[in-house]
Amino acid sequence: MFLTKIQINSFRNIAAADLVFNRRFNIFTGDNGQGKSSILEAIYLLGTMKSFRLARTQDLISWDTPHAFVQGRAEKDGVTREIALYLGKEGRKARIDRKPVTRLADFFGAVNAVVFSPEEIGMARGGPELRRRYLDRAIFSSDLGYLMLYHEYYRILKQRNSLLKRGDQAGLEVWTDQLAEAGIRLMEKRIAYLAATEPLLGHFYRQIAGGDETAGLAYRPHACDPAAIDRDGKEALIRALSEHRAEELRRGTTVVGPHRDDLEFLLNGRVIKHHGSQGQQRSFVLALKMAEVEYLEKLYGAPPILLLDDISSELDRQRNENLMQFLRQKSMQVFVTTTDPATLRLDGIDTHAAFRVEQGKVILTQR
Numbered sequence: 001m002f003l004t005k006i007q008i009n010s011f012r013n014i015a016a017a018d019l020v021f022n023r024r025f026n027i028f029t030g031d032n033g034q035g036k037s038s039i040l041e042a043i044y045l046l047g048t049m050k051s052f053r054l055a056r057t058q059d060l061i062s063w064d065t066p067h068a069f070v071q072g073r074a075e076k077d078g079v080t081r082e083i084a085l086y087l088g089k090e091g092r093k094a095r096i097d098r099k100p101v102t103r104l105a106d107f108f109g110a111v112n113a114v115v116f117s118p119e120e121i122g123m124a125r126g127g128p129e130l131r132r133r134y135l136d137r138a139i140f141s142s143d144l145g146y147l148m149l150y151h152e153y154y155r156i157l158k159q160r161n162s163l164l165k166r167g168d169q170a171g172l173e174v175w176t177d178q179l180a181e182a183g184i185r186l187m188e189k190r191i192a193y194l195a196a197t198e199p200l201l202g203h204f205y206r207q208i209a210g211g212d213e214t215a216g217l218a219y220r221p222h223a224c225d226p227a228a229i230d231r232d233g234k235e236a237l238i239r240a241l242s243e244h245r246a247e248e249l250r251r252g253t254t255v256v257g258p259h260r261d262d263l264e265f266l267l268n269g270r271v272i273k274h275h276g277s278q279g280q281q282r283s284f285v286l287a288l289k290m291a292e293v294e295y296l297e298k299l300y301g302a303p304p305i306l307l308l309d310d311i312s313s314e315l316d317r318q319r320n321e322n323l324m325q326f327l328r329q330k331s332m333q334v335f336v337t338t339t340d341p342a343t344l345r346l347d348g349i350d351t352h353a354a355f356r357v358e359q360g361k362v363i364l365t366q367r
């Protein structure tokens with residue numbers, strides 16, 4: 001899969017950019033705050049309709065303009081598709097090959113993108129929401145059903161929370177049942193994804209860190225026993241919800257379910273949040289990203305495009321070299337931003353395009 005070109009209008013601080021991409025490496029250099037990440041954000045939006053920085057539509061539109069456009073041309077298995085996104089006050093609208101897209105599911109798959117940003121490097125140390133978000137994002141790209149299920153779960157959660165807030169117990173049983181139904185399916189999909197990627201993670205971690213430590217992933221349901229979830233599924237979730245009923249009514253919110261679950265990063269069975277060195281944590285997240293790319297490549301028969309947002313400054317020389325070695329072996333298209341091109345080690349990469357980003361203007365410096 002390749003993105004051959006992109007046209008950006010009134011997006012963040014980019015008034016207008018019309019870029020033709022290299023099929024291997026595309027490097028964006030510039031000082032902080034010039035618009036480098038915004039270009040990656042526009043590319044990611046073409047694949048997911050979402051901002052990897054979790055921005056709302058209005059934040060993406062240039063200040064003082066009513067709407068923004070992002071258009072791209074993607075090539076997959078010799079087929080070219082035109083993807084056009086409109087962002088306005090009414091929300092986001094998409095066209096593929098000039099036809100309006102009405103179902104989100106029809107949109108996905110034209111561009112598969114994996115993003116790796118400094119924010120993710122901190123996720124081994126941070127709170128569960130960072131890891132949950134990572135996991136959800138990773139599954140969205142590989143499983144269309146997951147996205148729909150995710151929206152369904154959060155719709156039910158919102159309804160159930162508003163009953164809890166009002167202290168209205170009459171309708172609670174029905175919503176609890178629906179929540180557990182959608183919740184357990186969401187959890188099962190997460191657990192299945194982790195089981196499929198864990199061997200890949202183990203492989204890449206050993207490659208990066210050397211030695212014989214085993215990297216692993218564990219899904220940790222919040223306030224309920226993982227073995228019970230495994231055994232009784234939905235019933236176990238309903239039981240845990242009813243055990244927390246008094247707390248839920250007191251706090252006016254649902255305290256059990258996949259929106260509270262955690263994903264643990266393990267080395268030899270120990271949680272790296274508590275026991276891992278900073279170096280081990282960095283290697284782990286890097287291996288996790290490589291596993292994500294590998295998994296998508298196996299699933300779709302072609303690697304996704306990779307967006308590296310100022311990563312080279314976060315990784316030391318050895319880890320940068322590991323990443324580059326991985327990228328050299330893959331015939332995948334990569335988009336990299338950096339403030340310091342000297343930290344990018346491009347030896348062995350046969351071809352690349354370079355762009356300089358200054359105050360929202362993007363200038364091609366090497367084709």
Ligand SMILES: Nc1ncnc2c1ncn2[C@@H]1O[C@H](COP(=O)(O)OP(=O)(O)OP(=O)(O)O)[C@@H](O)[C@H]1O
Nearest residue numbers: 012013032033034035036037038059060061062063
């Ligand atoms: N909706 C918007 N309209 C206009 N400008 C915006 C909008 N949103 C953000 N900006 C500005 O656009 C610039 C782009 O920031 P961006 O994060 O893309 O820069 P960057 O080159 O990646 O730098 P950094 O490395 O600091 O992230 C920032 O200066 C920001 O203030």
